[in-house]
Amino acid sequence: MIKAVRGTRDLLPPDTALWNFVEDTVREVFRVYNFQEIRTPIFEATELFARGVGEETDIVAKEMFTWEDRARTWMDQLAGFEEAVKRARQDHSLDNVKLYEEFFAPSSYKGQSLTLRPENTAGIVRAYIEHKMWDRGLNKFFSIGPMFRRERPQKGRYRQFYQIDAEVIGPPSSGSESPARDAEILELVATLLDRVGIKGWTLQLNSVGCANDRVKFNEALRKALEPVVGKMCADCQRRAVTNPLRVFDCKVPEDQPIIEKLPRISQFLDEGCRKHFEEVQAILKVVGVPYIINDRLVRGLDYYTRTAFEFTHGALGAQNAILGGGRYDGLSEALGGPAAPGIGFAIGEDRLVLSLAATAESVIRKPDVYIAPLGAGMNGEAARLARELRRHNLVVELGDEAFRLKKSFEAADKIGARYILIVGENEVKADAFALKHLASGEQVTVPRGELAERIAKEH
Numbered sequence: 001m002i003k004a005v006r007g008t009r010d011l012l013p014p015d016t017a018l019w020n021f022v023e024d025t026v027r028e029v030f031r032v033y034n035f036q037e038i039r040t041p042i043f044e045a046t047e048l049f050a051r052g053v054g055e056e057t058d059i060v061a062k063e064m065f066t067w068e069d070r071a072r073t074w075m076d077q078l079a080g081f082e083e084a085v086k087r088a089r090q091d092h093s094l095d096n097v098k099l100y101e102e103f104f105a106p107s108s109y110k111g112q113s114l115t116l117r118p119e120n121t122a123g124i125v126r127a128y129i130e131h132k133m134w135d136r137g138l139n140k141f142f143s144i145g146p147m148f149r150r151e152r153p154q155k156g157r158y159r160q161f162y163q164i165d166a167e168v169i170g171p172p173s174s175g176s177e178s179p180a181r182d183a184e185i186l187e188l189v190a191t192l193l194d195r196v197g198i199k200g201w202t203l204q205l206n207s208v209g210c211a212n213d214r215v216k217f218n219e220a221l222r223k224a225l226e227p228v229v230g231k232m233c234a235d236c237q238r239r240a241v242t243n244p245l246r247v248f249d250c251k252v253p254e255d256q257p258i259i260e261k262l263p264r265i266s267q268f269l270d271e272g273c274r275k276h277f278e279e280v281q282a283i284l285k286v287v288g289v290p291y292i293i294n295d296r297l298v299r300g301l302d303y304y305t306r307t308a309f310e311f312t313h314g315a316l317g318a319q320n321a322i323l324g325g326g327r328y329d330g331l332s333e334a335l336g337g338p339a340a341p342g343i344g345f346a347i348g349e350d351r352l353v354l355s356l357a358a359t360a361e362s363v364i365r366k367p368d369v370y371i372a373p374l375g376a377g378m379n380g381e382a383a384r385l386a387r388e389l390r391r392h393n394l395v396v397e398l399g400d401e402a403f404r405l406k407k408s409f410e411a412a413d414k415i416g417a418r419y420i421l422i423v424g425e426n427e428v429k430a431d432a433f434a435l436k437h438l439a440s441g442e443q444v445t446v447p448r449g450e451l452a453e454r455i456a457k458e459h
């Protein structure tokens with residue numbers, strides 16, 4: 001038997017009802033905050049993530065699904081050329097230069113390294129640059145889709161998982177740098193979690209400063225690490241040389257007392273960054289979003305600047321972050337674009353669903369009515385009625401004339417329908433149908449024209 005690959009899973013009904021409930025709610029919240037959907041490809045050039053996430057991050061160093069897309073062979077090349085000649089003949093537009101290019105274009109020989117997206121910020125910023133979206137001023141995007149990381153699978157951690165992303169990005173003139181944007185994003189997340197019914201979340205907040213602060217901080221960190229790094233795990237020893245900030249990502253228990261004593265970025269914030277952070281906090285207080293400061297929080301991406309945050313939830317155990325995010329003011333430039341300050345977050349949808357108090361049962365919309373055709377020739381009549389009722393937005397399940405009445409009742413019961421509607425020859429003649437409320441057993445005869453209204457009414 002072929003099974004789903006380790007770290008991937010099937011999402012089945014009725015659980016998918018919970019996923020849909022989450023996504024519908026999230027879309028509603030994004031709508032009132034004036035965010036618009038963006039859909040980018042699920043694979044991109046590997047270089048995008050190397051530059052956009054950072055070579056030294058665990059994601060890029062160890063966790064990406066990367067492959068070499070094969071170069072075009074001479075045979076592909078020839079086929080492409082033949083195709084171009086055919087097209088040119090059909091269109092009577094023989095363009096020798098174009099044909100020459102088709103045949104010799106060096107780019108068509110090249111293979112390319114591709115990667116399944118491990119996160120979506122880099123892809124969205126790439127799209128922002130590619131489509132010159134600074135012309136639109138401030139962009140507020142959201143997207144929902146699968147991400148891929150080759151991590152060790154465990155509860156709440158998968159190799160294909162789903163993220164709900166939001167990004168606010170635009171030229172500095174659009175106000176994209178303002179602490180008001182950070183506060184708005186954080187308040188949005190709080191609203192979103194409340195609306196889907198997550199109780200007891202904690203917002204952990206930090207500022208990781210800007211490039212200037214980072215230089216001074218890295219220096220201090222390197223100095224502080226020098227005498228102790230020998231006692232730390234192999235990953236930390238590597239990080240201490242390549243990117244000391246990443247030491248704060250370390251989860252090895254023995255290393256924690258050492259990390260606790262290291263200097264913190266909060267001691268190195270320049271005037272601008274400190275003011276920005278204070279303003280974010282001031283707005284949060286006004287709008288009443290509670291938070292705690294966690295000055296160890298550095299987040300997994302290299303390009304984070306200033307505000308960094310995570311929302312955690314106790315019910316999740318070791319993988320307790322429902323979502324993370326932050327500001328990435330230098331990312332666009334790192335990807336070859338113009339200055340475009342931005343801030344965003346990614347909710348782990350799998351974990352969000354895991355921490356929901358609601359059950360699939362409570363959000364699923366059960367059938368309003370089960371239509372039971374009774375006797376030969378009744379399938380068509382039943383289908384006609386179903387069509388009419390569904391036009392009224394009622395959830396209708398259809399039986400089969402081959403079923404005996406008892407079997408139809410059992411089927412209606414099993415799917416949790418509220419009513420059963422009997423469609424037999426006599427009913428069709430009278431154009432009025434027997435409608436039975438399953439919970440109370442109450443039965444009435446209802447003319448065709450009144451059925452929809454009757455069924456829609458709560459019993």
Ligand code: AMP
Pocket residue numbers: 119149151156157158159160161162163300321322323324325346347348349350351
């Ligand atoms: P990150 O991009 O690493 O900040 O992740 C953002 C959120 O995505 C995390 O807070 C998790 O909720 C979720 N997430 C990250 N990696 C995984 C994974 N392997 N499986 C499930 N959820 C994940």
